[in-house]
Amino acid sequence: MTASSKTQPRWLQFLTYPSLSRQLMLVGLVITAFFIIIAIFTPVFQAWGWLQDPNASLINPIHEPPSGQHWFGTSREGYDVFSRTLFGSRAALQVVVLATSLSLIVGVPLGLISGYWGGKMDRALLFLMDTIYTLPGLLLSVTLAFVVGRGVGNAAIALSISYIPQYYRVVRNHTTSVKTELFIEAARAMGATPTRVLSRYLFLNVIQSVPVLFTLNAADAILILGGLGFLGLGLPLDTPEWGHDLKLALDSLPTGIWWTALFPGLAMTFMVTGLSLMGEGLSEVFNPEMER
Incomplete structure (x- = not known):
């Protein structure tokens, strides 16, 4: 690495320095961007007549294999699997972005x-967050889904509760170590209010790990959302959703109707993989010593 590259920002060094992590991150970025584009433009494709209504059953419901007319085939209910798979990416993106945000x-x-x-408030919050953190994410989400009911917003709330402790623990630990630094003491000595210290000095120094958590939690949220859909929870039953479609396809597999489960399952797998690769790449951007 040249002397001039040492003065470059860390993220720019990562993108310009050839490594396997950089390549995998770019692959993850491409996969994620593909699903984001699909999720945004799926209603447009339907309005242009390129996609069928995902909830519209054929006049004569017959499970057809993939063909030129139905690229991903049709289900036993007569639904177009291609349309439901694309609309499923939209539902997943809406819930996951809202939940992680x-x-x-x-x-x-x-x-x-x-x-x-610190003090008593810190101990009380730490105890609460550790209690939530010890609960399995899927179990907690299922329990909350029973309480709040179905819907995009309700599913996002059910998912977000299990991720709050992760952000809390990472930011709290960084804050407790950074608040004793000399530049924080200097800011206090110059009359900076606690609000200013938190927002201007501490926040920018402890926020670096949050993008990594965001992408990894998004990947995990897709799997949990799929689990909720498979159990009949989360989103309304008439909403195209990968987990719910996999449940409907479960009865079709013994009869040789493999395509109704294959394509939603592949879509979920690729989207989770893309987000996971992005998270690993971002982790190296903010923690370059991890590669060594």
Whole structure:
């Protein structure tokens, strides 16, 4: 690495320096971007007549294998699997982005405040977050889904609760170590208010690990959302969703109707893989010593 590259930002060094992690991150970025584009433009494709209504059953419901007319075949209910798979990416993206954003919005401020002030509030929050963290994510989401009911917003809330402790713990631990640094003490000595110290100095120094958590939690949220859909929870039953479609396809597999399960399963697998590769790449961007 040249002397000039040492002055480059860490993220720019990562992108310009050839490594397997960089290549895998770019692959993950391409996969994720593909699904985002599909999720955004799927209603447009339907309006242009390129996609069938995902909830419209054929006049004569017959499970047809993949063909030129139905690229991914049709289900036993007469649904077009290609259309439902594409619309399933839209449902997954909506819930996952909302869930991870809610957990970030709640967990990061709580971690900052708890780590900065400490005391009884810190111990109480730490006990609460550790209690939530010990519960399996799927079990907690299933329980909350029973309570809040179906819907995009309700499913996002059910998913976000299990991710709040992760943001809280990471931000709190960084805050407790950074708040004793000399530049924080200098800011206090110059009359900076606690709010200013938190927002201007501490926040920018402890936020670096949050993008890594965001992408990894998004990948995990897709799997949990699929589990909720498979159990008949989460989204309304008439919403195209990968987990629910896999449940409907379960009865079709013994009769040789393999395509109704294959394509939603592959879509879920690729989207989770793309987000996971992005998370691993971002982890190296913010922690370059991990590669060594």
